[in-house]
Amino acid sequence: MSGDEQKLLETTGDVCHVVRDGEPVAQPAWSSCRLLLTDRRLVVAQNGSKRTIPHGKVTIPRDDSAVPDDVDTTGAVTLRVGSSVFAVTATDRDDFVETYCRANLGGAVILAKHPAVVGGVVRDEATWSKAKFALEEDVFRLRFPDGDQLTARIDDVGTVEERTGTVMGSQRDIVAVEHTDDQDRSVETHISGTPRHASVAATLFEHVVERREDDHELSETESQVLMALYSGVSPFEMADFVGISVDEVEAIYQHLLEIGAVDEVRTRTEVTLNAQGRNMASEAMSEQ
Secondary structure (H helix, E strand, O other), rough: OOOOEEEEEEEEEEEEEEOOOOOOOOOOOEHHHEEEEEOOOOEEOOOOOEOOOOHEEEEOOOOOHHHHOOOOOOOEEEEEEOOOOEEEOOOOOHHHHHHHHHHHHOEEEEEEEEEEEEOOOOOOOOEEEEEEEOOOOOOEEEOOOOEEEEEEHHHOOOOEEEEEEEEOOOEEEEEEEEEOOOOOOOEEEEEOOHHHHHHHHOOOOOOHHHOOOOOOOOOHHHHHHHHHHHHOOOOOHHHHOOOOOOHHHHHHHHHHHHHOOOEOOOOOOOEOOOOOHHHHHHHHHHHO
């Protein structure tokens, strides 16, 4: 390891090969290994041999068909390197997926458009630019060549959407990340670049959202309240807007507070959607 390479994790783990040199493994199975993760590469040591995987050579398959249904990849990160696909997990780390994605993408120069959408309205004047992607403990940052900088909390990410579009004259994968800005507006930052950049970013932010989610059954009225908040209806106008009593609104707010969908602004009556709530509202609206 070179002097400026930073070791991030060294531990035992497990690896499961599902595709070798383009051919599916007949009976994929997990086996023990040693893992060394740095800011430049992942080293998997197994049976006296070592495989070094530079971050720049990796993509993360976004298609579930890359791994057979009978292989449990919970807590693992699935890597495609050339014509091979395998899953890796650390035995003593609960969140190896995020740890690996942070190591892989942190410090990379990607393509970004920010803000691409503000309050649900597409900003036609927004353009793509190179940006340095930095990941710290609780935030992600984009540093642009003109000196502008975006800083957003990881746990403030509400929804993540993947699409394909034209980026600087080429068709590329795009990851649309919804969060709030310093004016408390719902905005989207669009991230692209190489297939590696897009696949790792999508995996990272999707993992953050899924880690926070829990299956909460909402009543039809609760969904209406969430969607109204998402659309900008004032909490003070909610009873008239939805057509229920103030006491019913208060009870719904209390339930939404308990499941982590809103944050309390002041005692009684006023709440504001957080990332979890925006994600739930977006899902509710897509089901209409």
